[in-house]
Amino acid sequence: MPHTTPSVASAASVDAEKNRERFVSAFRWMLLARTFEDKIAALYRAGKIVGGVYLGRGQEAFSAALGMQLDQKHGDVFAGLIRDQAGRMAFGEPLLDSARTYLGSAEGPMRGRDGNIHRGRPLRGMPAMISHLGAMISVVNGMLMAKRFRGRTDVVGGATIGDGGTSTGAFHEGLNQAAVERLPLVVAVADNQFAYSTATEHQYACENLVDRAIGYGVRGYRIDGTDLEACLEAFAEAIERARRGEGPQMVVGKLLRLAGHGEHDDARYIPPDLRDKPFGGDCLPLARERLLDEKWLSQDELDELVTTTQESVDEAVARAQSEPDPNPFRESWHALATKHLAEGTLPAD
């Protein structure tokens, strides 16, 4: 019978070295995501990026902990949303894919057709999100059903959602579908206390969104989303259980969005004192302190990591910036794979 587990997952503790490795590795992804997004935000402010820029600042631990512990090569799936730069990278999305999509490079996975966070490589376990919140859950379900049809029941699909996204009918239908089909789905609910400007009391009336789990017949986990170690443990357990055939798992992490909804938004509506309240911290410095305290990395190693991370980000961005923009005259202006049935304009060649 599924039930809600208390804040820290009850899985057997991993040994110390594994623990260190996992933590450091997650930290790297968090740092890479933060560094990349800071760069993208700067480019946005400089007018070099059109459309929206949405950051995962403050959510890197929660996002990376899921993405990193899924196994892309094994066939796992990761469906990230707008605050999952860290999870996407940790899962295996090339840095260049991110840079190219933000910058609209014709060589990016979306070829300038779609932008920023709407990128994906569905054949590598990364479906490309549509904007309509909640809609990706059932898409992941379908990917898992397909794998099951082919005898693969040991792959796991991770999907993320925000507190606001849980109010959508699509989320409900998707999670219920996964439960009925007993699919190996891990849903990560990042309750960052806001949906755009809307505080959670306009979004739900339960005490914690993890209270939803039992109603779906799904195992629930309730964690502090700013605590990297808690995130790693909860997702490790959730993924493990899903892989073992125990059906969908729902991990709810409390945290705070440490940015505007998008970079156009100064988020004046977020009371500043929330940062000092529980779950209001920044997971990145928290993890860094832990790293140093535990001596899992030395200050020198850390400095070195910061430098190389910045370099790789700068390099990817520079490369994407140097690439050609999409050319409307070369574009196939139709939307079908079945070319001979297309009514749109076919390419000249």
Place this chain on the structure above:
Amino acid sequence: MPHTTPSVASAASVDAEKNRERFVSAFRWMLLARTFEDKIAALYRAGKIVGGVYLGRGQEAFSAALGMQLDQKHGDVFAGLIRDQAGRMAFGEPLLDSARTYLGSAEGPMRGRDGNIHRGRPLRGMPAMISHLGAMISVVNGMLMAKRFRGRTDVVGGATIGDGGTSTGAFHEGLNQAAVERLPLVVAVADNQFAYSTATEHQYACENLVDRAIGYGVRGYRIDGTDLEACLEAFAEAIERARRGEGPQMVVGKLLRLAGHGEHDDARYIPPDLRDKPFGGDCLPLARERLLDEKWLSQDELDELVTTTQESVDEAVARAQSEPDPNPFRESWHALATKHLAEGTLPAD
């Protein structure tokens, strides 16, 4: 903090005479609904009714207990679905409205434009259901919001749904909206073990749908939907709490659909032994036995009631049958209240 209450509601017990009155009154509505629906089913089999006929057989107690305890004159709302003949009548829907809508009379509330269970009189607290399951919950929410805007917070809206209907996104969005707005909504979930041919294991994976309540921050009640007294008590409490401002209430009744999905369906897929299992009984004979046992009605009174009920049904049906069909040449073939903006054909006169 909302929580799930055990099977029988904990409200202070009503005194014996009130109890009798309430029970007898509910029984009358149940009997009327059953008698009417038997008649409609016979007309359908005789080819006298076009379209579908869906019966509430086995669900009369659950449905009537809600409809009856709402107060139409006070401004309450009742949004019934396809198995709520009893609740609709108990709430105040005239028998003639039902007969006319099934028979397509031009004089009915739907004037032949819509049929069978899609009837309503929105201005008298009875919105007319659309077929799309789950969609009526938020409509009731809106009616309650409107009343609140006008200072009326002491009216209650009842809305019903089936086990299958709980899988819709609309149901989720609607119930969550009611919870967030803390509306005086009472949702009656009739878990009749089937959605058309689909058993509940393809519909949900929780133990009982009442497990959903906590996730919405809503009070839940779990009852035997074949037990009229349990239904009356649970809905009395739920309505009372909603009226007092305690927000939405969710009553889940277990029962069994004692008919085909519609009268076209022989329901061969329902294992006959379910009728002998818990919640498989027929609420109507169960209530009748109780009545006689408690001597709340004598056998003579009961016989008399059966006779007069049949007479009133026959009369209403005969009247509706004698009424004119809608006339396409008199019809305004446009759908707007704002006539001068209508593009459709305006009536000749």
Place this chain on the structure above:
Amino acid sequence: MAITYLDAIREAQSRALEEDENVYIYGQDVAAFGGAFKATKGLSERFPGRVIDAPISEDAIVGSAVGAAIEGMRPIIEMQFADFSSIGFNQIINQSATQFWRTGVPCPITIRLPSGGTEGSGPFHSQSLESIYAHYPGLIVMTPATVEDAYGMLLEAIRIDDPVIFCEHKLLYYHLKADELPKTILPVGKARIARAGRHATVVACSAMVHEALRAARELAEEGWQIEVVDLRSAKPIDTDTILASVARTGRLLAVSESFPWGGLTAEVVSRVSAEGFHLLDAPPQRLNSKDTPIPYHPNLWRAHRPTWQTIAAATRNLIQL
């Protein structure tokens, strides 16, 4: 042995399940029950585990089909009625229809919509949605009018690497019969001359083809030879065949069961007007259902949709223009 339009749909699905292990069927009551209209009857027994009952969750039903299609499956989705696809609308138009264009990964799903009005089915069990779906880039919309096309086009729909909205007309399910299943069919994307004529062209699809044919038979008795074009697919539209017909007849009436604003008849008339203006000897005309929801009562319903009588009247009028 007569094969109905519905049999053809069942047989096409059966053959697709047999020929391609990537095919599966998902929808409400499609498994043991065989579907609300029995279009999948017997299939769950013949293909265990590949015909799956879904919860009442059209959004998730379509979303999961897209996910499975990404992985190379070829799901067939049955909506219980076309009208309920409004709940899966977002996943259809924004998720499935944009998938290939955005990511380059094909999305081969087939969504079967039991469509069109029948007596007493009312506003929410009668809709014809080809005009809505055809508006969206990335979708193919099929509207078979014959048993042969119901079979052949459905097979083709399942094989096509794009999302196909397959509009089956409920009025044709039981009454329309053929002697056998076709060996080959006209390619998808080609319209069919259902009846040759020279005084006017009536373009229609699905059940309206049969109303148009009946109107043409009536008018034949009055000495008018009406050409009836069965569009077969609402998207793509075979403009060439329509233009060729109008070149022969000089007159065009486009008929559809959809609501009157926009949609199939507007698209056909405006294509012919733009591309075949000089072929027209009279103003091109349209006939649609009326601009109200679809009525429950048979008296109203029969007046709401085009019928052979109103098609005949409109054609007579057109010939006199």
Place this chain on the structure above:
Amino acid sequence: MAITYLDAIREAQSRALEEDENVYIYGQDVAAFGGAFKATKGLSERFPGRVIDAPISEDAIVGSAVGAAIEGMRPIIEMQFADFSSIGFNQIINQSATQFWRTGVPCPITIRLPSGGTEGSGPFHSQSLESIYAHYPGLIVMTPATVEDAYGMLLEAIRIDDPVIFCEHKLLYYHLKADELPKTILPVGKARIARAGRHATVVACSAMVHEALRAARELAEEGWQIEVVDLRSAKPIDTDTILASVARTGRLLAVSESFPWGGLTAEVVSRVSAEGFHLLDAPPQRLNSKDTPIPYHPNLWRAHRPTWQTIAAATRNLIQL
């Protein structure tokens, strides 16, 4: 003091809230935050309790508006982007649009759709949905192109006893300015001659009116006088005004930002072809966005939608036909 199109929308709502206590606003982030585009800025302070933040539940948002309207309220719903109305689609087309016809009880709701493409907004924040909603009986669809109409038509939309889909174009929000709010406006249902001319008629709505006007200015330099008709509402369409214009010019180009299959341009062209065939000196033409989702990259986006350049080219072509 210059008033923008967005200011006009805010002012109209403010006035409606002031004049009628049955009016309220409901949508995501519309209260203290003032909406994603600031169309409701300051209103929640001025009208406490009447501007309400909604959860991310478009289906329930619209459903509740219908319920409130039944009770005599006049809700204004803000969709954060037109594109998200696909989630409220069922409640819009099946619940709100059928309400009056089925029950006789009016359903006065206004659904504001921030519509149309802008640079970088991509497939899911750019859609123009007037053609989808106008297809459905029971809905009125407004597509204001000017500051005056944004104000006057929105006020009228709120007063009208039917569901109104109010398509506001995001490109016009900040750039389009007027000196003051209008005292009176042309009645809803009437089109406006935005520019008089005699060589060809270009029919458009919303942002496309401005592209058409710019094209007309270009062509004026070449000696062609182009008449531009601003439709103002997509449903109803003021066919009389269009026909009168075509009577003057003999030539028609219908322009819209919607996808090409069906929709507004097809409706306009086919009405003119059917009712004004003899007025036409050349085949009526259409120009729409391309048949793909709306691209993110500005290079692609600019090529995807009609612009003054492509309208000018199409008009030149039309004049030569």
